[in-house]
Amino acid sequence: MVNVMTQEVTDVQMKKYAKLIYDTAGIQVSLQKKQLMSNRLRRRLKATGIDCFDKYIKHLKSLKPSNPEWDCFLQEITTHETYLFRDETHWKWLQQTFMPEFVKEVTHNKRQKNLRVWSAACSTGDEAHSIACCVLDGIGLQQGWEINIIGTDIGIGAVEKAREGVFNQRAMKLVPDVMKKRYFDRMGQVDVWQAKPTIKKLLNFKQHNLLNSLNERPFDLVFLKNVLIYFNTESKLTAIKHVSKLMKPGSYLVAGGAEGIGDMMQGYERLHPWLFRKQ
Numbered sequence: 248m249v250n251v252m253t254q255e256v257t258d259v260q261m262k263k264y265a266k267l268i269y270d271t272a273g274i275q276v277s278l279q280k281k282q283l284m285s286n287r288l289r290r291r292l293k294a295t296g297i298d299c300f301d302k303y304i305k306h307l308k309s310l311k312p313s314n315p316e317w318d319c320f321l322q323e324i325t326t327h328e329t330y331l332f333r334d335e336t337h338w339k340w341l342q343q344t345f346m347p348e349f350v351k352e353v354t355h356n357k358r359q360k361n362l363r364v365w366s367a368a369c370s371t372g373d374e375a376h377s378i379a380c381c382v383l384d385g386i387g388l389q390q391g392w393e394i395n396i397i398g399t400d401i402g403i404g405a406v407e408k409a410r411e412g413v414f415n416q417r418a419m420k421l422v423p424d425v426m427k428k429r430y431f432d433r434m435g436q437v438d439v440w441q442a443k444p445t446i447k448k449l450l451n452f453k454q455h456n457l458l459n460s461l462n463e464r465p466f467d468l469v470f471l472k473n474v475l476i477y478f479n480t481e482s483k484l485t486a487i488k489h490v491s492k493l494m495k496p497g498s499y500l501v502a503g504g505a506e507g508i509g510d511m512m513q514g515y516e517r518l519h520p521w522l523f524r525k526q
């Protein structure tokens with residue numbers, strides 16, 4: 248008898264799983280990565296007590312998307328790598344260019360004290376918390392601002408973690424000391440940090456799939472980083488269409504350096520390889 252725990256997906260099974268993942272999340276899986284897929288699926292077989300890959304895919308397809316097993320499956324096949332202040336250039340731009348310009352326009356009565364930011368595919372919320380720190384620093388002691396930072400991710404588990412706002416030392420390693428003190432509390436003796444209510448109250452996390460539209464009012468700034476890199480052209484275009492619908496004229500899109508969307512951003516001015524402004 249073949250031991251399931253050492254089995255590898257066949258070419259046919261691999262194609263079926265790749266199609267399911269693509270249809271569900273827009274993520275393109277290389278058909279060559281059979282071993283990686285097998286390792287990930289085996290963990291779900293073990294957890295569910297299902298004894299083969301064919302039965303597991305049938306089982307998944309029989310479940311509603313809201314069933315927790317779908318989230319477990321998606322958590323296995325998606326990459327959640329993230330940490331606060333990842334990609335220094337983006338944060339320098341936010342702190343030194345975007346925020347001062349935005350605040351200046353408010354001072355000159357060219358806009359309201361109202362700022363809406365979307366951290367799309369936010370994983371465990373590290374990016375959204377970094378945004379909150381920069382925004383609060385940017386407005387300084389001014390009163391009366393309405394700030395909304397929405398973080399979304401396809402992973403329910405990721406969104407739940409994001410809501411907790413608790414980060415370990417690895418996630419916090421690039422947070423400037425002054426911000427760490429200002430916006431986080433150390434939890435007991437361990438090197439684990441909890442976001443303070445001052446930044447937590449700006450943040451709102453939701454589960455959302457970028458292949459669908461998001462029911463929100465338009466944003467002044469959107470971060471869409473390190474996610475479209477896993478999509479193919481078709482799913483990238485779908486995600487960009489949904490994101491674009493929620494961007495105000497003149498708003499900015501911060502993308503990852505390797506997202507591969509440069510030629511898909513019609514109606515945007517490209518200010519840096521990673522920065523787009525909606526016209």
Ligand SMILES: C[S@@+](CC[C@H](N)C(=O)[O-])C[C@H]1O[C@@H](n2cnc3c(N)ncnc32)[C@H](O)[C@@H]1O
Pocket residue numbers: 271272273274325326327328329330333367368369370371374399400401402405455456457458471472473474
């Ligand atoms: C590598 S993390 C990026 C986190 C953060 N944006 C950053 O750059 O640090 C990629 C995230 O994309 C999410 N993701 C993958 N497919 C998605 C989809 N179709 N809709 C929304 N989020 C998705 C994953 O769950 C994962 O948390």
